[in-house]
Amino acid sequence: MNSRNEFSWNSMISGYARHGNGDKALKVFREMQQWGQEPDLVTFVGVLSACSHAGLVEEGSKYFESMKNHGLVPQMEHYSCMIDILGRTGKLNEMEDFIKKMPVRPNNLIWRTVLVACRRSKDGAKSGIWKQASEMLLELEPENPVNYVLISSMYAYRGRWEDVAKTRTAMRTLPVKKEAGRSWVTLHDGLHVFVAGDRSHPNTEEIYAKLHVLIQKIRDAGYVPQAEFALYDIDMETKEELLSYHSEKLAVAFVLTRSCRVPIRIMKNLRVCGDCHSAFCYISKIVGRKITLRDCNRFHHFENGKCSCGDFW
Structure with missing residues (x-):
């Protein structure tokens, strides 16, 4: 391409990230900077997603911290990406510390990312943060079926079948319908x-x-x-x-x-x-x-x- 702007760069970075090509996404990001194109908030969502999908914890932390060097203030999407990076790699304690230090109140996106991370990790059921995430999700989004499914899967993983049944009963009593896969x-x-x-x-x-x-x-x-x-x-x-x-x-x-x-x-x-x-x-x-x-x-x-x-x- 003879003409390149933030939209073309961001599209390339996000595309590589979604296809699991984290290294290629980060290579494009470096090329973007070499061309003199200043990254924006969308750029860093793609970069952090690339680190997340590739399990690049140190690189993700480095890029997250570098946002301030570009005059950018991290938004909820960027915090969610960092939590996802830590969660995907099983660093649940670091993930919990990161949430405690967030300058903004975690929203439903953050807590759902936490719950998914706990479900994915072998040690997730031992971490107390999954219970907090469950409670916050039901408080913030009491009618979202995805939350009930995630919570139910955590109970099932721990063999708490009575709690699984209670969660499913709650879904039936509310205007909640699970999307069929x-x-x-x-x-x-x-x-x-x-x-x-x-x-x-x-x-x-x-x-x-x-x-x-x-x-x-x-x-x-x-x-x-x-x-x-x-x-x-x-x-x-x-x-x-x-x-x-x-x-x-x-x-x-x-x-x-x-x-x-x-x-x-x-x-x-x-x-x-x-x-x-x-x-x-x-x-x-x-x-x-x-x-x-x-x-x-x-x-x-x-x-x-x-x-x-x-x-x-």
Whole structure:
């Protein structure tokens, strides 16, 4: 491009960040400065997001602190990015200290980021801040179904099934409706949409047969179902079966029933769970295909057993 401005630079930085190319995003940021283009608030959202998705804690902290050198005052989005950076890398104590030092009162975005971080971390259930985040979210957004789902998942992870039931009861008594997870693919014959356990597709039998073969192959390769993502008080075998029928797994099995080797591109309206993310890594290696999964947060590019996010998402 002969003509470059803050919009083109910011678009490049944000695009690389969303696709898990943190190093490329930061390289563009450095080039932007070399060209003499002054970064703005949007620029730093992209830069911090890149650090978050790539797990670059020290770099993220450095760029956050550098905002004042450009005469910029961090906004709530920038604080949220920093909390996300610390949370994704399991630094929950540092995350809690960061929140205490914030010069502004944390809003719903901050507390939701905290809860997601605690759910993602193996030590999240031990941290007291997840309880505070839960209480604040219900106070700030009592009718947002996402909050109830996150809180319910934390209780399930800790095996507190009575609290899971109470949370779900609260959802039913309020005008709250959980958005159903669904995945879709577009092929030459149109749009194909799937929900968990879906058997409405005309090729259902073929899809499930392919899925069963896939699950067995990735198990043989080392995949172990992550039962903590099945949020029900049921036996382990049933949990694993429920996980295997998640919408994105059905979608990838459907594409693999086709003989043509079209690029595998799947869209999902919610965040991909940890079990499906692990399964897709194995599937990409087993079938020797690149798989792109776009969830509500970012693009995941799976190839040869690895994801572009580096397992930070």
